[in-house]
């Protein structure tokens with residue numbers, strides 16, 4: 444199923460990026476294109492289901508919904524940013 448693969452790919456990417464950081468990922472921001480054919484609620488539902496039982500369980504998900512159908516990424520769901528737990532370097 445296309446959207447499930449899309450979410451899995453995003454989660455793989457997040458885990459890959461997280462493995463290079465000392466802190467645990469605590470927040471993720473996704474950008475949802477106007478033509479992605481998925482509502483933010485539906486995206487969240489898939490995301491929450493996919494992270495169950497993984498190192499990302501409990502991460503805070505924020506979704507920016509693009510309204511511009513002419514945007515070059517209007518059909519995509521993009522990983523915009525990741526937020527990591529602060530680690531004091533001492």
Ligand SMILES: [Zn+2]
Nearest residue numbers: 446447485489
């Ligand atoms: Zn679905």
